[in-house]
Amino acid sequence: MNEPIYVTQPVLPELAEFIPYLEQIWKNKILTNCGPLHQQLEKELCEYLGVDYISLFNNGTIALVTALQALGLEQGEVITTPYTFVATAHSIVWNKLTPVFVDIDPETSNIDPKKVEKAITAKTVAILPVHCYGIPCEVEQLQALANKHSLKLIYDAAHAFGCEYQGQSLLNYGDLSVISFHATKVFNTFEGGAIICHTAEMKQRIDRLKNFGIVDETTVDGISLNGKLSEVHSALGLLQLKTIDKTLEARQKIDENYRNFLQNIDGIKCISRLHLEKDNYSYFPIVISERYPLSRDELFEKLKANNVFARKYFYPLMTDLNVYQQFKSEAPNAKQLSEQVLCLPMYPTLIIEQIQMIVDVIQECAK
Template sequence: MSNPPVHVTRPFLPPLEEFIPYLEEIWTSGHLTNGGPMHQRLEAALCEYLGVPHLCLFNNGTSALMVALQALELQGEVITTPYSFVATANAIAWNGLDPVFVDVEPTYLNLSPEAIEAAITENTSAIVPVHCYGNPCDTAAIDAIARRHGLKVVYDAAHAFGVRDSEGSILRHGDLAVLSFHATKVFNTFEGGAVVCHDLEMKQRLDRLKNFGLDGESRLAATGMNGKLNEVSAAFGLLQLKHIDTALEARKKIDTHFRLALEKLPGLSALPRGRQTNDNFSYFPVLVEPSYPLSRDELLTCLAERGIHGRRYFHPLIPDFEHSPFRGGDWPVARDASDRVLCLPIYPGLSSDELDRIVYALREAR
């Protein structure tokens, strides 16, 4: 009998019976969307859990990033990373802005501050760095660059739910920070997202922009979108929060297991942990070195033949997609990582037998 497949991730689902009372509340209230009681409770609960002053919920992370950029009324060029999911660049382009891709630094694969500074022109209006794999960017250097040049900073923090550095939540950095609550993320609301901001005025602006730009019933304050999170998704988020610490602890154990195993597997290098004091273990990326018996793509195929499905996060680079509308360029560090990275399965519920099976496959791959 063959083993069941092991995927790179599986959504965390709390016990179904715990969700039923939330649904009963929604059925009783009859309130399904438009900032209902579940929505308001989740915003407050997330602010408390994450340690941030204001948070605006959205129907997904891409909408959240699009509106965050719109709220800052940007023009011209926005510096960002080619080593990310396409949503990062898409949100920039959807706002009529020109994404300018610069290289990443080799340790954590986040935007290189030196590359950012070198790319700034008179047309640059903002920087959109990504906390890749949940490892914080060099926020001090990026924020200093932004101050010197009068630029806005919007952190794509889709991977970074709950990550903290020595002074608190990394979501406090920049003008805005954007989260994703997609089913593949460590905290999910089926689909969802949020923008973290520093003051009530910006929170109110974001709320208007995600509700068609309306300010009351008869005033159109801006050209907005319908980006609201519904009550069922908000309720699921409230339930997820009750289990999030247990889920993160399960991820930590898997991360530790892999790191110990890789010490005995030459040719596979785990990315180091970053500047964070609290991690969320959202991904487990390894770089396949030339000394390993197989190339990255050969290893991916070898694992798949054994029912183990990793992912090449992130390959190809955003501008390298077929028919990509974005300009190409020379990003040697990002391209090298994109050619060698493989994310291994990590999620709560991954059994010790499955972990051993993955490690065995990595050791025996030929």
């Protein structure tokens, strides 16, 4: 119990279970370039997630960059949220597009469709919302706006692996959805990511773009990056899929324990996840309001002093970073949430005694 408790730990299988996959790779002598394990993982992920087409990538950031490129967005403005990880905004700028940051709904932490509509101009070409913490955006309203103004709709769904909303995968909404398989995510392939699309033609375009734009041995039809996922990463993904449901069950129990233990602490609010039909419990964010005796930063330091390493996620806002000062916009809801939110440790092997100890620190500070 004296060991550090970090905000997350990667889920890994038993090493002995991974060895046979490595032996198969050594036998095949295929390490990359969409080998047999890569193809098998794409097939099994489609079945598990309930999606038609998926293209694997070496990470979620390259997948985001490629998603914008795949939709032919060469110039113009992309409306997005300032309450996100830097990869969301970076992918826009890498494509020489202009990010337009609008405010969020403080209840969901997701982009506010009303603010999106006000930000649409003749220069707008796309909307790039984030399913923050795996909580679904207002997908119907955003799709209606995209249809009305002939805009592309790409979801940064890095947190949304396995989430279901209104009877289907949350990844099926929009023109494209991008997910991350980073080590910290509920499903990881060491590093990795993917784009979900809806047609064979779009998958073919995406697959070419993630392989330098190569069509065949003598033809290249686009200037793009190398985003392929290796066979070793694919092998881990296949093994992780075998236990993903147990992983999600363990995360659900931790979520329930946190909510039960924290419910009577004044000034501490747990962000609701009630709209999901199937959740992945990817994070456990709490909001520290003015009624709590300590500020968010003070509680963060108090937890750290007790060997508990929470995370201010997302802080600072994109628009508060020096590299995005030129795109500064007013987003008071996002600003306030970024200064009050704290993600508590969340991973499947977190035990009840550790959860209770974390809550005890929070409870003690409330006195």
